[in-house]
Amino acid sequence: MDLGLKGRLGIVTGGSRGIGKAIAWELAREGVDLAIVARDPERLASAAQEIADDTGARVIPMSCNVRDRSAVEAMVSDAAQQLGGLHLLINSGSAPGGSATAVGYIDTIVDDDFLDDFNVKYMGALRCTRAAIPYLQQAGWGRIVNISGLNARIAGNLSGGARNGSLVHFTKTLATQLGRSGITVNCIHPGITRTERTAVMLAARAEKKGVSPEEIEAGDYAEGNPRANSIGRMVDASEIAHVTAFLCSDKAWAISGETIAADGGGSNAVYY
Numbered sequence: 001m002d003l004g005l006k007g008r009l010g011i012v013t014g015g016s017r018g019i020g021k022a023i024a025w026e027l028a029r030e031g032v033d034l035a036i037v038a039r040d041p042e043r044l045a046s047a048a049q050e051i052a053d054d055t056g057a058r059v060i061p062m063s064c065n066v067r068d069r070s071a072v073e074a075m076v077s078d079a080a081q082q083l084g085g086l087h088l089l090i091n092s093g094s095a096p097g098g099s100a101t102a103v104g105y106i107d108t109i110v111d112d113d114f115l116d117d118f119n120v121k122y123m124g125a126l127r128c129t130r131a132a133i134p135y136l137q138q139a140g141w142g143r144i145v146n147i148s149g150l151n152a153r154i155a156g157n158l159s160g161g162a163r164n165g166s167l168v169h170f171t172k173t174l175a176t177q178l179g180r181s182g183i184t185v186n187c188i189h190p191g192i193t194r195t196e197r198t199a200v201m202l203a204a205r206a207e208k209k210g211v212s213p214e215e216i217e218a219g220d221y222a223e224g225n226p227r228a229n230s231i232g233r234m235v236d237a238s239e240i241a242h243v244t245a246f247l248c249s250d251k252a253w254a255i256s257g258e259t260i261a262a263d264g265g266g267s268n269a270v271y272y
Helices: 018-029 041-055 069-083 111-139 158-181 198-209 213-220 237-247
Strands: 009-013 033-038 059-063 088-091 142-147 183-190 259-262
Touching (some): 009 018, 009 069, 033 041, 059 069, 069 111, 111 158, 158 183, 198 213, 237 259
16 A cells, blocks of 8 residues: 655654654655654664665654753754655654653652653653644644553553643644644554563563563463453554554545554453
8 A cells, every 4th residue: 555655754753762763664664754863862873774774765863852842943943954844743752651760659759750751751742743833834734643652541650641641632632723734643552562672671571480581471462361462462663653654644634633552452441
């Protein structure tokens, strides 16, 4: 299927690794020229080179701290200038799960860390989006995709619930405001997803239990395990990227203001 993305221009925050990098790679395969954004210049440069060498797309590494409004506005302006415009914004810049001291029982929460989680994920997306909107409106065609997370729907992680749930409201509000400018806005809730971090995390759990990482993973997705999903395996970051590319495409005009759980059917909740 031709997604109609060849020649489009985009920004992917969190693009140096994990889900953000997978999304950048998939968009580049579809013919999108990109700026990828994160804080670590060396990791960014390496990721940009990898993606460009594989796809032939133009991939510009841009170091930016999304906590800083001035830095974000300068980054978006520079990206649009270097790329020659802007059509796509993927907000994927945050630490998975959030800061360890912002997760847990309410009496263990460190306020400053909690607020920093929110500042990076929610306010970072807001800052990037606010800066990008004039360029998308100028193009008369735009796609914004917010990468959130299923903590929005699962009680327990106060930090994850706050920042991810807020992104859902943000998505719907912007979709309503921007639709007549030719811009759609959607949100994806990944569940547990295979990224570069997965092998390390499985190995650590395996060492504690004295079994292999493969046994740990197989147990997680065994039928009857509450961690398991409907498809019986972990979703890969590339599969989140496929969903994102479709939402960015010319085929997805009918979808705006929606939140899609991309976790392999891990939730038993029914949404009307």
